[in-house]
Amino acid sequence: QKEVEQNSGPLSVPEGAIASLNCTYSDRVSQSFFWYRQYSGKSPELIMSIYSNGDKEDGRFTAQLNKASQYVSLLIRDSQPSDSATYLCAVKSDTGRRALTFGSGTRLQVQP
Amino acid sequence: DTGVSQDPRHKITKRGQNVTFRCDPISEHNRLYWYRQTLGQGPEFLTYFQNEAQLEKSRLLSDRFSAERPKGSFSTLEIQRTEQGDSAMYLCASSWGQGDEKLFFGSGTQLSVL
Numbered sequence: 001q002k003e004v005e006q007n008s009g010p011l012s013v014p015e016g017a018i019a020s021l022n023c024t025y026s027d028r029v030s031q032s033f034f035w036y037r038q039y040s041g042k043s044p045e046l047i048m049s050i051y052s053n054g055d056k057e058d059g060r061f062t063a064q065l066n067k068a069s070q071y072v073s074l075l076i077r078d079s080q081p082s083d084s085a086t087y088l089c090a091v092k093s094d095t096g097r098r099a100l101t102f103g104s105g106t107r108l109q110v111q112p
Numbered sequence: 113d114t115g116v117s118q119d120p121r122h123k124i125t126k127r128g129q130n131v132t133f134r135c136d137p138i139s140e141h142n143r144l145y146w147y148r149q150t151l152g153q154g155p156e157f158l159t160y161f162q163n164e165a166q167l168e169k170s171r172l173l174s175d176r177f178s179a180e181r182p183k184g185s186f187s188t189l190e191i192q193r194t195e196q197g198d199s200a201m202y203l204c205a206s207s208w209g210q211g212d213e214k215l216f217f218g219s220g221t222q223l224s225v226l
Contacts, residue, residue, distance in 0.1 A: 098160050
């Protein structure tokens with residue numbers, strides 16, 4: 001079982017719709033959760049971080065965390081073609097390790 | 113703040129050769145990470161420095177890989193006796209190690225081993 005699992009996609013949504021991206025993780029002591037966006041041929045860039053159960057909103061982005069279910073999601077409202085990218089979920093354990101563990105990413109396509 | 117800089121952007125080498133990559137982190141960042149990414153996969157952790165101390169290495173990291181961060185500034189990653197399986201994008205990231213662990217990635221070095 002992979003430590004961080006994501007559906008590879010592609011997830012295709014029409015422009016203006018809500019895109020929902022999901023991620024599950026296996027390490028119960030994980031404490032910090034991040035969403036990175038990676039455009040094709042570019043490096044990852046941080047878009048959201050979340051540490052507590054519940055929702056965290058930042059503009060059109062909402063991160064949701066449920067530690068009991070070991071589940072984190074990212075919602076993108078009013079999706080734009082410029083949101084088309086691969087979204088990487090990353091998790092940091094609370095075991096003293098500093099390294100982030102990344103999922104394989106979900107490719108999002110927003111259709112104009 | 114000029115961002116994380118990596119050099120070279122691309123490297124083509126023959127199997128068995130040694131290669132070295134350089135990373136210059138954001139100047140005030142004390143933490144530096146090396147990751148490797150292949151097509152269709154997320155970044156895979158290789159090693160981590162806090163200042164000049166190498167504090168973590170992936171269990172998957174072969175003995176052919178070595179990294180340094182002299183004086184806690186730039187870092188180098190060397191791969192000895194390269195193999196075709198080493199072909200990947202090598203990403204460097206840095207962070208300011210207080211609280212929130214927000215990594216800022218460089219543009220990466222694309223390694224092709226022929």
